Amino acid sequence: MDLIGPIVDIIGPIGPSICNCLKYHIKLNEYLENLKRSQAELQSRIDDIELRIGNESRYGKTTKNEVENWLKTAKDIIAEVKHVEDKARMVKWISRSCLGKLADKKTQEVKEEYEKSMRSNFESLVVDAPSSGREELRAPKLVGERDVKQRIWKCLMEDDEVGKIGVCGMGA
Structure with a gap:
């Protein structure tokens, strides 16, 4: 009986640590499954946002820095x-508890990043791009449909300096 007191004094402070190690060791597969599910959710969110960016970035718009930063962080995770x-594929018996703890920690990080994207909701993923410095040149006044077609054709076929021609206001 005299030995039980010192043993309890030694085991008392490290008991919860041992319990946690055993919990991570025993439930490693469960932690890995949770991690895979959370990763799939985050990857779906990334794919959805990238798809929205692709749709919204047409017409010379650019992605917001806030969205780019979130995407980079999410992809790093x-x-x-x-x-x-x-x-996990190469886990040895002894390192199972460390891997379980790491999987649990990464699951929390993935969930936090997913929640961050849901809170900010990224109402608009793109903004208008800065001006490209293009200058609009006024064409000489063109009168008559046939005359306009002939001038355009001549510019396209004979003038090597003309790369594009924009015609506005030609509706009937």
């Missing part, structure tokens, strides 16, 4: 998750 999954 996805890469880290893939690294954890690679480690």
Whole structure:
């Protein structure tokens, strides 16, 4: 009985740590499945946002810096998750608890990043691009449909300096 007191004094402070290690060791597969699910959700969010950017960035618009930063961070987290999954394929019995703890931590990071995207909602992913410095040149007054077609044709076929021609106001 005299030995139980010192043993309890030694085990008391490290008991919760041992319990956590055992929890991570035993539930490693569960932590990895949670990580995969969270990664899939975040990857879907990234794909959706990139698709919206593709649709909205037409007509000379550019992606917001806020959105680009979030995408970079989210993709970095996805890469880290893939690294954890690679480690899981080669896990040894002793390192299971460390990997379980890492998987749990990465799952929390993935969920936080997903929640961050949902909170900010990125109402608009793009902004108008800065002016390209183009100058609009006024064409001489063109009168008559046939005359206009002949001048345009002549510019396109004979003038090597003309690369594009824009015609406005030609509706009937």
